[in-house]
Amino acid sequence: MTYMLMGLDCAHCAAKLEGEIRKIAGLSHININFVTKTIDIPRQYEEDVRKVINQIEPDVKLVAKGKVTGKGANMDENKNELKSKMASIIASSALLLVGLLLAPKLHGRYELIEYAIFLAAYFICGHEVILTAIKNITSGEIFDENFLMTIATIGAFAIHELPEAVGVMLFYSVGEYFQSLAVNRSRRSIETLMEIRPDYANLKAEGSVKIVSPDDVQIGDIIIVKPGEKVPLDGKVIKGDSFTDTSALTGESVPRKMEPGKKILSGMVNIDGLLEVEVEKNFGESSVSKILDLVQNAGARKAKTEQFITRFARYYTPAVVFTSAAVAIIPPLIIGGASFSKWLYRALTMLVISCPCALVVSIPLGYFGGIGGASKKGILIKGANFLEALTHLQTVVFDKTGTLTKGVFKVTQIKPANGFSEDEVLKWAAFAEVSSNHPIARSILDAYGKEIETVAYDYREISGHGVQATAKGLKILAGNEKLMQQQGIEFTKLHIPETVVYVAINGVYAGCIIISDEIKPDAKKAIKDIKQQGVRYTVMLTGDNPGVAKRVSEQIGIDSFYAKLLPEDKVKILEQLKSNTQNKGKVAFVGDGINDAPVIAQADIGIAMGGLGSDAAIEAADIVIMEDAPSKLGEAIRIARYTRKIIVQNIIFALGVKIIFLALGAAGIVTMWGAVFADVGVALIAILNSTRTLLHK
Numbered sequence: 218m219t220y221m222l223m224g225l226d227c228a229h230c231a232a233k234l235e236g237e238i239r240k241i242a243g244l245s246h247i248n249i250n251f252v253t254k255t256i257d258i259p260r261q262y263e264e265d266v267r268k269v270i271n272q273i274e275p276d277v278k279l280v281a282k283g284k285v286t287g288k289g290a291n292m293d294e295n296k297n298e299l300k301s302k303m304a305s306i307i308a309s310s311a312l313l314l315v316g317l318l319l320a321p322k323l324h325g326r327y328e329l330i331e332y333a334i335f336l337a338a339y340f341i342c343g344h345e346v347i348l349t350a351i352k353n354i355t356s357g358e359i360f361d362e363n364f365l366m367t368i369a370t371i372g373a374f375a376i377h378e379l380p381e382a383v384g385v386m387l388f389y390s391v392g393e394y395f396q397s398l399a400v401n402r403s404r405r406s407i408e409t410l411m412e413i414r415p416d417y418a419n420l421k422a423e424g425s426v427k428i429v430s431p432d433d434v435q436i437g438d439i440i441i442v443k444p445g446e447k448v449p450l451d452g453k454v455i456k457g458d459s460f461t462d463t464s465a466l467t468g469e470s471v472p473r474k475m476e477p478g479k480k481i482l483s484g485m486v487n488i489d490g491l492l493e494v495e496v497e498k499n500f501g502e503s504s505v506s507k508i509l510d511l512v513q514n515a516g517a518r519k520a521k522t523e524q525f526i527t528r529f530a531r532y533y534t535p536a537v538v539f540t541s542a543a544v545a546i547i548p549p550l551i552i553g554g555a556s557f558s559k560w561l562y563r564a565l566t567m568l569v570i571s572c573p574c575a576l577v578v579s580i581p582l583g584y585f586g587g588i589g590g591a592s593k594k595g596i597l598i599k600g601a602n603f604l605e606a607l608t609h610l611q612t613v614v615f616d617k618t619g620t621l622t623k624g625v626f627k628v629t630q631i632k633p634a635n636g637f638s639e640d641e642v643l644k645w646a647a648f649a650e651v652s653s654n655h656p657i658a659r660s661i662l663d664a665y666g667k668e669i670e671t672v673a674y675d676y677r678e679i680s681g682h683g684v685q686a687t688a689k690g691l692k693i694l695a696g697n698e699k700l701m702q703q704q705g706i707e708f709t710k711l712h713i714p715e716t717v718v719y720v721a722i723n724g725v726y727a728g729c730i731i732i733s734d735e736i737k738p739d740a741k742k743a744i745k746d747i748k749q750q751g752v753r754y755t756v757m758l759t760g761d762n763p764g765v766a767k768r769v770s771e772q773i774g775i776d777s778f779y780a781k782l783l784p785e786d787k788v789k790i791l792e793q794l795k796s797n798t799q800n801k802g803k804v805a806f807v808g809d810g811i812n813d814a815p816v817i818a819q820a821d822i823g824i825a826m827g828g829l830g831s832d833a834a835i836e837a838a839d840i841v842i843m844e845d846a847p848s849k850l851g852e853a854i855r856i857a858r859y860t861r862k863i864i865v866q867n868i869i870f871a872l873g874v875k876i877i878f879l880a881l882g883a884a885g886i887v888t889m890w891g892a893v894f895a896d897v898g899v900a901l902i903a904i905l906n907s908t909r910t911l912l913h914k
Contacts, residue, residue, distance in 0.1 A: 218257065218258065218259065218260050218263075218281065219255055219256075219257050219281075220255065220256050220257075220258065220263070220266075220279050220280060220281055221254055221255060221279075221280045221281075222234075222249065222254045222255065222256060222270075222277050222278075222279060223254070223277065223278040223279075223280050224274075224276050224277045224278055224298075225249075225251070225254050225274070225277045226298065226397055230273075230274055230277075231249045231251040232249075232251075232577060233273060233274075234249060234269070234270060234273055234274055234277070235247065235248060235249040237269050237272075237273055238256075238258075238266055238269050241262065241265050241266070241269065243259075243262065244258060244262055244265075244266070250585075251578075251581055253585075256279075263279070266279060267279050275352065298397070299394065299397060299398065302390065302393070302394045302397070303394065305341050305342050305390065306342060306387065306390055306391055306394060308341050308342075309338045309339075309341040309342035309383070309387050309390070310338075310387060312334055312335075312337050312338035312341065313335070313338045313380070313383050313384065313387060315334060316331070316334040316335045316338060316379070316380065316383070317380055319331070319334065320379070320380070331379065332379070335374075335379040335380070335382070335383050336374075338383045338387070339370065339374075339382060339383045339386055342383075342386055342387045342390040343366070343367075343370065343386035343387075343389075343390065346363050346366050346367060346386065346389070346390075347363075347367050349363040350363040350364045350366075350367040362534075362572040362573075362574055365534070365538070365568045365569070365571060365572055366385070366386065366389050366568075366569065366572070368565075368568060369385065369565040369566075369568040369569045369889070370382045370383075370385055370386050372561060372562075372564075372565040372568075373385065373562075373565055373889065375561075376558045376561060376562060378562065378889070381888070381889045381890065384889070384890065384893075385569055385889050385890075385892070385893055388890075388893040388897060389569075389893065389896065389897055391897070392893070392896065392897020392898065392900060392901055393897065395897075395901050415431055415447040415448070415449035415450075415483060415484075415505065416447075417429065417430065417431070417449065418430070418431045418433075418434050418440045418449040418450060419440055419441040419442070419443065419446075420433075420434055420438060420439075420440055421438075421439040421440065421441055421493070422438070422439075426441055431449040431450055431483075431500040431503075432499075432500050432501075434449070434450055434496055434499075434500065435496070435499070436496055436497060436498065436499060437495065437496065438495075438496045439455070439493055439494070439495055439496070440452070440493075440494050440496060441491065441492070441493055441494075442481075442487045442491070442492045442493075442494055443487065443491060444459070444487055444488065444489050444490065444491065445486070445487065445488075446486070446487055447465075447483075447484065447485070447486055447487075448461070448481055448482065448483050448484065448485045448486070448487060448494070449483055449500070450483050450494075450496045450498060450499075450500055450503050451480070451481070451482050451483050451496070451497055451498040451502075451503045451504055452480075452481055452494040452495050452496045452497045452498070453478065453479070453480055453481070453494065453495050453497060454475050454476060454477050454478065454479045454480075454481050454492055454493070454494055455477055455493050455494065455495050456477060456492070456493035457475075457476075457477075457490050457491050457492040457493055458474075458475065458476045458477075458490050459475050459487055459488060459489050459490030459491070459492050460472035460473065460474055460475065460488045460489060460490075461473050461475050461481065461485040461486060461487055461488060462485065462486040462488055463482075463484075463485050465484050465485070465486065466482065466484045466485065466504065466505075466595065466843050467595040467843045467844040472488060473485070475487075475490075475492060481494055482503070482504040482505070483500070483503040483504050483505035483506070484504055484505035521602070521605065522580060522605065522864055522868075526576045526577065526580050526868075529573075529576070533571075533573055534571060534572075534573060537567065537568070537571035537879070538568065538571070540567065541564040541565070541567040541568050541571070542564065544560060544563055544564040544567060544883055545557075545560050545561045545563075545564035545565075546560075548560045559885070562885075562889075563882055563883055563884075563885050565889065566882040566887060566888065566889050566891075566892045567879055567882045567883060567892075569889055569892035569893065569895075569896055570875055570878045570879050570882055570887075570892045570895040570896055571875065571879065571896075572896045572900075574896070574897075574900040576867065576868065576871050576872075576903070578900065578903075578904055579867045579871070579900070579903035579904045579906065579907040580864055580867060580868070580907070581601070582904060582907040582908070583860060583863050583864045583867065583906075583907035583910050584601035584604060584605075584860060584864070584910075585601070586860070586907060586908060586909070586910030586911040587601075587604050587856055587857065587859070587860030587910040588600075588601065588604060589910075589911055590856060590910055590911045591604075591852075591853060591856045594849070594852060594856075595842065595843040595844045595849065596840065596841075596842055596843070596849055596852065596853045596856070597840065597841040597842075597843065598839075598840050598853070599838075599839050599840065599841075600839075603822055603839045603840055604856075604857050604860060605857070605861065606803050606821060606822050606839075607803075607805075607822065607840075607853060607854050607857035607858075608854075608857050608858050608861045609801045609802055609803045610747075610750075610751070610752055610802075610803050610805055610822070610854060611752065611753050611754065611798050611799070611802030611803060611804070612752070612753065612754045612755075612756065612794055612798055612802070612803075612804045612805070613747055613752050613754075613755050613756070613804075613805045613806075613807060613850070614755075614756045614757075614758060614790075614791060614794060614804065614805065614806045614807070614816075614820070615755070615756070615757050615758070615775070615806075615807045615808075615847070616757075616758060616759070616787075616806075616807065616808035616809060616813050616816075616826075617757055617758070617759035617761060617765075617766065617769060618656060618734065618759065618761070618809075619656065619808075619809045619826070619827065619845075620807055620808055620809060620826045620827075620847060621736065621737060621740045621757065621769060621773060621775075621847060622734040622735060622736050622737060622740075622769060623734060623735045623736070623737055624656045624734065624809075625656070625660075625734070625735065626656050626657050626659070626660035626716065626732045626733065626734050627660055627663075627664075627732065627733055628643070628660055628661060628663075628664035628730055628731070628732055629715070629731050629732065629733045630730075630731040631643055631728065631729075631730050631731070632711075632728050632729050632730075632731070633727065633728035634708075634709065634726055634727060634728045634729075635725055635726055635727060635728075637722070637727040637728055639728075641727065642720050642727050642728040642729075642730065643661070643664060643665050643730065644665060645688070645691065645693050645695075645720060645722055645727065646661050646665075646693075646695045646718060646720045646730055647661050647662050647664075647665035647667075647669060648669060648686065648688040648689075648693060649676075649684050649685070649686040649688070649693040649694070649695040649720075650662060650684060650695060651669045652676045652684075652686070653678060653684055656734075657716065657718060657732055658684075660732055661695075661718065661730060661732075664730075674686070674687055674688075675687040675692075679696065679700060679703075680783060680784060681699070681760055681782070681783035681784065681786075682696045682697060682699050682700040682703060683695050683696010683697055683700040683718070683719075684696060691722055691723055692722070692723050692724070693720070693721070693722060694706065694719075694720065694721040695718055695719070695720050695721075696718065696719065697717070697718070697719065697760075697762070697781075698710055698717075698719060698762075699781070700719065701719050701721065701726070704721065704724075705724075706719075706721045706724065706725075706726050707726060708721070708726040708729075709726070709729075711729060711731070712764065713731070713764060714762075714764035714765050714767065714768040715731050715732060715733050715764075715765060716731070716732045716733070716734065716761055716762065716765055717729050717730070717731055717732070717762070718730045718732060734765075736769060736772055736773060737845075737846070737847060739846055739847060739848040740773045740847050741772065741773040741774060742848050743773075743846075743847035743848040743850060743851060744773050744774045744775060744847075745774060746848060746850075746851030747850055747851050747854060748774075749851075750851055750854040750855065750858070751854075752854075753802075754776055754777075754794075755774075755775050755776045755777075756775065756776065756777050756778065756779070756790075756794065757769065757770050757775045757777075757778040757779070758778070758779050758782055758786075758787045758790060758791075758816075759778065759779070759780050759782060760780075760781065760782050760783065761780060761781075762780060762781065763780040763781065765780070766778040766779075766780035767780075784813075784815055784816070785815075787813070787815075787816045788815055788816055788819050791804065791806060791816055791819050791820060792819065795820075795821065803821040803822055804820055804821050804822075805820055805821065805822040805823070805824055805850075806819070806820035806822075806823055806824065807824040807826055807847065807850060808823075808824075808825065808826065809825065809826055809827060814837040817837045817838050817839075818837060822839050822840060823837060823838045823839045823840070824838055824839070824840045824841075824842060824850065825837060825838035825840070825841045825842065826842050826845060826847065827842070827843075827844070827845035840853060856910075859910065860910045863906055863907060863909055863910055864907075866906060867903040867906055867907060870899070870902070870903060870906075871899050871900075871903050874895055874899050875895055875899065878891065878892065878894075878895035879895075
């Protein structure tokens with residue numbers, strides 16, 4: 218179950234909470250998504266998790282997601298917090314200004330008044346930081362940014378650097394304010410992506426139409442979708458004609474025609490006509506609900522870079538604290554005439570510089586932005602780990618039918634034999650294939666074009682070979698040459714590049730049906746594009762004959778192909794390709810997500826093509842391309858590399874600036890004012906840089 222963590226505004230706190238919750242037996246793999254403020258836990262662990270939160274972060278409240286009232290409740294909470302922070306900043310700034318103006322007159326004679334003014338300014342802007350530091354220390358959590366800022370500023374007061382003590386805390390608060398503002402804007406961008414969620418459904422019942430929540434609509438109910446409205450639930454059109462905008466699901470704005478009998482999906486927008494729809498799925502199982510769940514929970518699967526930075530921060534902060542302590546204590550003891558207050562000031566400056574916020578916040582935010590930006594283009598990436606894996610892609614393996622070709626087969630020729638007519642060959646093949654959902658079976662039924670008056674029985678689908686059925690007392694076989702050979706049927710093998718379905722009746726070869734498929738218009742562009750993105754090797758796997766496979770691979774530029782494959786053969790070849798991949802190289806498999814589920818699961822990155830409305834595709838794959846276009850794969854790789862580039866920029870920038878400023882602080886060149894830039898300034902720049910991942914074009 219998904220819970221909101223209301224009041225969670227600190228990335229370091231989120232990481233700390235995550236670590237403590239993982240200590241609960243049964244929750245060792247739980248992740249907190251800081252960007253969406255969510256955590257997924259089984260309901261029975263709710264009280265255990267709540268106890269941990271109350272102990273570590275008492276201001277954070279665990280609330281079941283469904284109980285967060287109002288569409289923008291989370292955003293409203295953030296706005297109120299930002300207003301409160303801004304009021305504190307303004308009041309503190311005013312008192313600091315008064316203190317600076319009066320300090321020359323008060324110093325020496327009226328030091329108590331001087332301290333009172335600066336302490337008031339200090340506590341107004343820094344009371345939350347100080348209280349949090351005290352709470353963390355009592356719970357055993359010492360080394361965090363609150364502790365660093367508290368120690369540094371109290372130390373500044375101790376050596377009578379009053380304006381600097383207040384200024385550091387004030388500018389830290391200003392930086393935190395702008396960080397929160399930047400994170401909230403990113404959250405708002407993600408929330409904008411989530412606006413495909415429908416607010417209501419027009420339920421037709423007892424001769425009237427009433428507006429209800431999509432959650433209240435049951436399977437079999439009839440809903441009305443008016444022009445301009447979002448389709449609230451998946452179903453089948455039973456009345457009306459219209460066009461729908463599918464861009465929210467696919468990233469493409471090409472309208473889709475809707476008429477009685479057509480499937481319609483939640484998240485589509487009805488453009489012009491009035492539609493009556495029979496609901497086929499509850500809202501929780503609808504396409505839009507699954508897409509929302511994927512995008513919002515993608516942060517749970519963290520990239521290796523994120524995991525490294527979390528571990529790095531755990532050791533980096535204590536290391537800097539002990540180094541600062543050494544800077545304060547050792548030089549006055551070993552250097553003659555060295556002032557303790559001077560070296561303490563340098564040590565305090567180092568503490569201000571050392572906060573790891575820039576990395577802890579900006580990196581997950583960058584990955585989340587990349588995932589959100591991809592979803593706007595109809596590419597659903599289930600986690601930051603898969604987004605990062607795309608940047609190491611070396612080999613891409615494609616299924617043929619429905620992935621590189623349209624999968625819309627047409628019967629182009631019938632060759633009867635042994636006294637059977639063309640009509641008989643087509644008829645008996647249609648009788649045998651009536652229970653199959655394979656595209657080739659559909660093409661035979663379309664070509665037959667008549668209602669099947671007798672349902673075949675004793676139906677059996679022989680994987681990788683064809684089908685066997687009995688109809689009107691006749692045993693019918695329809696499939697490839699392997700089926701004929703397996704059953705001992707004498708037949709005439711055709712050596713042509715098209716797909717051939719051989720038909721036998723009662724053990725006698727009746728003839729064959731020649732079926733052609735069409736290559737997708739963007740397939741050639743897709744292969745060229747991914748090779749330009751650095752993919753070294755492309756492979757096509759198919760159960761079709763070698764002639765067809767060769768023709769398709771040559772036309773679109775595939776490096777190699779394997780034909781006449783059973784599903785288990787595809788898995789073996791994929792394993793072989795993975796073993797041949799060098800270093801960190803990844804192997805992706807692109808298929809339709811239904812027939813190729815075993816291979817998708819076996820690949821480093823399983824990619825389902827044309828996942829629009831396909832439950833199996835969404836469940837099986839690591840990445841789902843909603844539009845039926847292979848060229849989207851190149852776009853996914855581009856987004857992944859763009860995101861990775863920004864993440865690397867943030868790491869180099871943040872660590873580089875901090876290392877330089879730490880050295881300058883230890884040497885006494887940088888004051889606390891400069892240290893503030895090295896902390897909050899760097900964090901803010903890194904966060905703003907991360908938000909660019911949402912804007913990739």
